[in-house]
Amino acid sequence: MVQVQALSKGEQTRERLLDIAQDAVLHKGFAGTSLDEIICEAGITKSGFFYHFRDKNDLAKALLQRYLDNEWRVFEDLFSQAEELSDDPLHSFLIFLKLFADLMSDIPNGHPGCLVASYVYQDYLFSQEVRRMTTEGHRIWRVRFRERLDRIAARYPPKIEVDLNDMADMLSAVADGGIILGKSLAEPAVLSRQIMQYRAYVKLVFGG
Amino acid sequence: MVQVQALSKGEQTRERLLDIAQDAVLHKGFAGTSLDEIICEAGITKSGFFYHFRDKNDLAKALLQRYLDNEWRVFEDLFSQAEELSDDPLHSFLIFLKLFADLMSDIPNGHPGCLVASYVYQDYLFSQEVRRMTTEGHRIWRVRFRERLDRIAARYPPKIEVDLNDMADMLSAVADGGIILGKSLAEPAVLSRQIMQYRAYVKLVFGG
DNA sequence: TGAGAAGTGCACTGTTGGTACAGTACTTGT
DNA sequence: ACAAGTACTGTACCAACAGTGCACTTCTCA
Numbered sequence: 499m500v501q502v503q504a505l506s507k508g509e510q511t512r513e514r515l516l517d518i519a520q521d522a523v524l525h526k527g528f529a530g531t532s533l534d535e536i537i538c539e540a541g542i543t544k545s546g547f548f549y550h551f552r553d554k555n556d557l558a559k560a561l562l563q564r565y566l567d568n569e570w571r572v573f574e575d576l577f578s579q580a581e582e583l584s585d586d587p588l589h590s591f592l593i594f595l596k597l598f599a600d601l602m603s604d605i606p607n608g609h610p611g612c613l614v615a616s617y618v619y620q621d622y623l624f625s626q627e628v629r630r631m632t633t634e635g636h637r638i639w640r641v642r643f644r645e646r647l648d649r650i651a652a653r654y655p656p657k658i659e660v661d662l663n664d665m666a667d668m669l670s671a672v673a674d675g676g677i678i679l680g681k682s683l684a685e686p687a688v689l690s691r692q693i694m695q696y697r698a699y700v701k702l703v704f705g706g
Numbered sequence: 707m708v709q710v711q712a713l714s715k716g717e718q719t720r721e722r723l724l725d726i727a728q729d730a731v732l733h734k735g736f737a738g739t740s741l742d743e744i745i746c747e748a749g750i751t752k753s754g755f756f757y758h759f760r761d762k763n764d765l766a767k768a769l770l771q772r773y774l775d776n777e778w779r780v781f782e783d784l785f786s787q788a789e790e791l792s793d794d795p796l797h798s799f800l801i802f803l804k805l806f807a808d809l810m811s812d813i814p815n816g817h818p819g820c821l822v823a824s825y826v827y828q829d830y831l832f833s834q835e836v837r838r839m840t841t842e843g844h845r846i847w848r849v850r851f852r853e854r855l856d857r858i859a860a861r862y863p864p865k866i867e868v869d870l871n872d873m874a875d876m877l878s879a880v881a882d883g884g885i886i887l888g889k890s891l892a893e894p895a896v897l898s899r900q901i902m903q904y905r906a907y908v909k910l911v912f913g914g
Numbered sequence: 915t916g917a918g919a920a921g922t923g924c925a926c927t928g929t930t931g932g933t934a935c936a937g938t939a940c941t942t943g944t
Numbered sequence: 945a946c947a948a949g950t951a952c953t954g955t956a957c958c959a960a961c962a963g964t965g966c967a968c969t970t971c972t973c974a
Contacts, residue, residue: 524827525827525828525829525830526737526828526830526831527735527736527737527738527827527828527831528735528738529734529735529737529738530735530736530737530738530828530830530831611827614890615823615827615886616827618886618889618890619732619733619735619819619823619824619827619886620733620734620735620738621733621889622733622734622738623734623735623738632890633890633891633892635890636887636890636891637891640891657910658906658909658910660903660906661899664896664899664900664902664903665903667884667887667896667899667900668880668883668900668903670883670887671879671880671882671883671884671886671887671896671900672876672879672880672883673883674879674882674883674886674887675876675878675879675880675881675882675883675884675886676875676879676883678823678826678827678879678882678883679844679875679878679879679882681826681829682822682826682840682841682843682844683841683844683845683848684841688872688875688879691869691872691875692872692875692876692879694872695868695872695873695876695907698866698868698907698911699903699906699907699910701866702865702866702907702910702911703906703910
């Protein structure tokens with residue numbers, strides 16, 4: 499049993515505001531999301547909102563930070579689960595990808611959308627700080643996946659010449675693209691299937 | 707020499723408005739793009755704008771329609787080029803992918819962004835008609851790529867069990883994801899490299 | 915019970931999308 | 945050269961909304 503720190507009333511309200519805002523932003527964009535609708539849905543006044551966030555950009559930043567932290571935790575968790583199930587770097591990575599795909603297919607109405615992708619398509623709306631956070635997010639994922647691929651390549655020489663950075667990026671790309679396709683086609687299964695396609699690629703490149 | 711129908715003055719203005727609007731939308735989102743800034747940059751008045759478009763949603767629709775038409779033409783062109791260079795379905799598709807990757811790496815400041823992806827992340831802002839257009843766009847691409855893969859699979863049995871719809875979708879996914887990564891990391895080369903990763907996958911699945 | 919956390923109330927300003935409509939200059943076919 | 949569109953301009957207006965600032969109040973919990 500994991501001991502979760504109880505949230506104070508203020509933190510609860512803040513989380514609720516973030517939940518509502520994220521949902522709205524992923525469907526209407528940041529500029530299209532009005533503070534009025536957020537506070538209305540949260541049952542709070544405008545002044546109450548500004549007690550929690552300096553301004554709208556501060557909300558954007560908090561939203562992204564929370565999203566990145568969550569993603570980090572999820573991947574951390576999946577990686578450690580996968581490592582418990584196999585010592586072999588390739589098998590472990592393949593298990594990780596399967597777990598990832600399963601997790602994505604378990605989301606009730608499909609993945610709600612990647613906040614980072616959404617921000618990338620609205621970069622002029624945000625401060626440099628926030629833009630740097632999206633860049634950093636993608637860079638971190640590249641490094642994390644790359645580490646795994648390096649370990650795999652050390653034991654299983656690739657069957658074809660391949661740049662491991664590109665291959666690491668491909669997982670991010672396939673995930674971002676899969677989310678978009680899944681939303682657009684109203685076929686939530688697309689995302690997990692795309693991850694499995696990536697998995698098949700990894701298998702072919704390193705596997706026998 | 708292809709005879710291009712000269713644009714009337716009105717059509718020129720309309721195109722200019724669409725150019726300006728598309729650029730803005732890809733950086734600020736649709737709601738974040740004001741009519742005022744569009745007309746200001748176009749050197750036209752508000753009344754002039756409403757001569758060309760009924761309202762803002764009409765602009766959104768025209769923008770998307772033009773984008774889809776352009777994409778269609780580009781792929782049509784690349785496919786026919788590739789088919790001229792080889793009769794073999796696999797080789798032809800691989801050539802197509804290489805041409806596609808090259809085209810994407812030739813864009814001066816990198817791909818400006820996929821309007822369809824941008825719309826998907828702002829779906830609540832648009833009319834049902836526009837939303838259907840994004841869905842239809844993705845569905846068409848799936849079908850077009852799928853046709854090619856079918857022809858390939860008929861001659862070259864896949865080395866692994868693979869769903870050809872998923873494989874067709876993967877090109878869209880990798881392209882959408884590659885655009886996002888390229889923008890986010892400020893590394894325009896990412897997109898064409900991701901397309902080449904997909905090409906490597908196709909080669910491994912069907913190739914010897 | 916008292917000090918800070920977590921709000922409320924209200925006033926204000928500029929912007930936005932959108933409407934209405936009369937007038938005008940520029941093109942284009944004939 | 946002229947009429948008939950085409951492609952706008954100018955002006956005036958509106959309701960809704962984003963975003964802020966600040967004084968004031970209520971709630972919570974150590």
